[in-house]
Amino acid sequence: MAAEPQASILAIAGMALVTYLTRAAGLFIATRVRLIPRTEAFLAGIPGAVLISIILPGLARGGPAEWAAAAVSLGLALKTRNLLAAMLAGVAAVWALRQLGG
Amino acid sequence: MRPAPSRITFGWDGVRAGFARTLPVALGVASYGLVYGVLARQAGLSLGEGLGLSGLVFAGASQFVALDLWVHPLPVSALILTTLAVNLRHVLMGATLRPWFGGLTPLQAYGSMFFMVDEGWALTLTELNAGGCRASFLLGTGLALYLAWVGSTGLGMTAGALLGDPARLGMDFAFTAMFLALLAGMWRGKRDLLPWLAAGAVALLVEHFAPGKWHIVAGGLAGGLTGALRHGR
Numbered sequence: 001m002a003a004e005p006q007a008s009i010l011a012i013a014g015m016a017l018v019t020y021l022t023r024a025a026g027l028f029i030a031t032r033v034r035l036i037p038r039t040e041a042f043l044a045g046i047p048g049a050v051l052i053s054i055i056l057p058g059l060a061r062g063g064p065a066e067w068a069a070a071a072v073s074l075g076l077a078l079k080t081r082n083l084l085a086a087m088l089a090g091v092a093a094v095w096a097l098r099q100l101g102g
Numbered sequence: 103m104r105p106a107p108s109r110i111t112f113g114w115d116g117v118r119a120g121f122a123r124t125l126p127v128a129l130g131v132a133s134y135g136l137v138y139g140v141l142a143r144q145a146g147l148s149l150g151e152g153l154g155l156s157g158l159v160f161a162g163a164s165q166f167v168a169l170d171l172w173v174h175p176l177p178v179s180a181l182i183l184t185t186l187a188v189n190l191r192h193v194l195m196g197a198t199l200r201p202w203f204g205g206l207t208p209l210q211a212y213g214s215m216f217f218m219v220d221e222g223w224a225l226t227l228t229e230l231n232a233g234g235c236r237a238s239f240l241l242g243t244g245l246a247l248y249l250a251w252v253g254s255t256g257l258g259m260t261a262g263a264l265l266g267d268p269a270r271l272g273m274d275f276a277f278t279a280m281f282l283a284l285l286a287g288m289w290r291g292k293r294d295l296l297p298w299l300a301a302g303a304v305a306l307l308v309e310h311f312a313p314g315k316w317h318i319v320a321g322g323l324a325g326g327l328t329g330a331l332r333h334g335r
Contacts, residue, residue: 007176008151014182015168016158022189023215026196031204041333042326046194047227048294049301049325051285053318054220055278056302057309069275070282077283083225084126086286090279095272 065097109235110202112210120226120242127221128250130276134162135251138169139258145169149259156255160248161219163315164188184314191318194326195223202230202237210237217244221277224284231288296332301325 030043059070073090077083135156142152147169155165164185171181196215203211214237222243229239288294305321312320 007178008148011176011178011181012151012154012158014178015155015164015185018182018186019159019161019164019189019192020216022186022192023196023218024212026193027199027203027211027215028196029193030197030200038330038333042330043198043200045294045297045326045329046198046322047224048285048288048298049329050191050194050318050322051224051281051288052298052301052325053305053321055281055285056305056321057317058278060306066275066278069272070278073279073282074286077286081287083123083280083283086283087126087276087279090282091272091276093272094275094279098272 063101065094065101068097069094110205111236112206112238113236114238116236116238117242117245119236120222120229120239120244121246122242123225123229123239124222124243124246127225127276127280128246130273130280131162131221131247132250132254133273133276135254136258136262138162138165139255139260140262141166141169142255143259143262145172146174147172147259149256152255152259153252156252157248159185160216160251161185161189161192162251167314188315191220191315191322192218194319194322195220198227199223199230199240202235203240206237214238214241214244217241217248219244219247221280222247224281228284228287293329293332297325297328300328 033039035043059066069090072093073086076089077086080086138156139152142155147155155168159165167184167188168181171177171184195218199218203214206214218240222240225243226240230237301321301324304324305317307317308320309317
């Protein structure tokens with residue numbers, strides 16, 4: 001499988017380069033463009049929106065076990081503000097509910 | 103929250119705090135690194151190629167997608183373009199860090215950015231929004247996740263066949279649970295409702311019709327735009 005080491009080196013280097021550029025570009029642009037309040041409002045809305053976009057499609061593909069465990073995590077996070085507790089409770093809940101569900 | 107630039111620090115205590123906060127999440131990341139290592143070996147990657155990808159690209163989602171494309175002869179440009187598409191969400195994430203990273207030296211700021219991944223970014227933003235001013239927190243989260251990801255890739259490629267499926271222990275749910283808990287902390291009140299609904303609807307729609315991770319970019323933009331349109335009303 002090591003028949004074309006140059007191609008794999010080229011692919012890995014290219015993938016690493018474009019990935020780093022995506023990581024640097026946001027800060028680079030945001031520190032150079034003068035921000036008006038409306039742009040600030042745009043940026044302020046992104047974190048929650050990105051998290052929802054990461055979470056929701058996976059949850060939608062899940063079933064009752066995942067949905068109930070999500071409610072456990074969310075409820076505990078709102079009540080205690082304890083990240084670790086919310087995470088562990090969610091994992092334990094999904095594990096237990098999947099056992100029940102077969 | 104808008105910190106005074108003079109209060110922002112970049113030191114080892116921030117790195118340590120970020121590293122410690124990330125350890126439980128790093129465990130979840132490691133369980134996925136093991137799976138990645140096993141699949142990478144099955145896809146025919148050498149140990150050097152697998153470690154090279156995890157160590158230099160360091161972006162799990164795009165690396166999993168790339169395994170599907172890893173057939174010989176390698177489609178080099180397709181691999182690079184797909185990686186770019188999957189990782190475009192980083193642009194949005196990086197822009198949100200400007201209030202804390204805008205005043206750092208280029209080496210501090212752009213060195214840290216190499217280590218920005220979804221989990222570490224979300225933890226860092228939560229920490230800084232709560233009034234933290236140690237910008238090096240991000241580097242700490244990144245180092246913990248980097249060690250977990252690269253180490254578990256190597257372990258998965260060499261000894262991974264002995265390990266089971268992380269879904270068996272519910273570990274696959276660790277990320278969803280963590281992101282949900284961080285989301286709960288980001289709620290600023292009723293003004294977030296419409297942007298979040300818009301983000302969720304767009305993400306579900308785009309995820310249904312487009313491959314890769316475009317739904318995160320689209321949902322993030324939709325939420326930001328909705329917030330901007332409602333600004334001042």
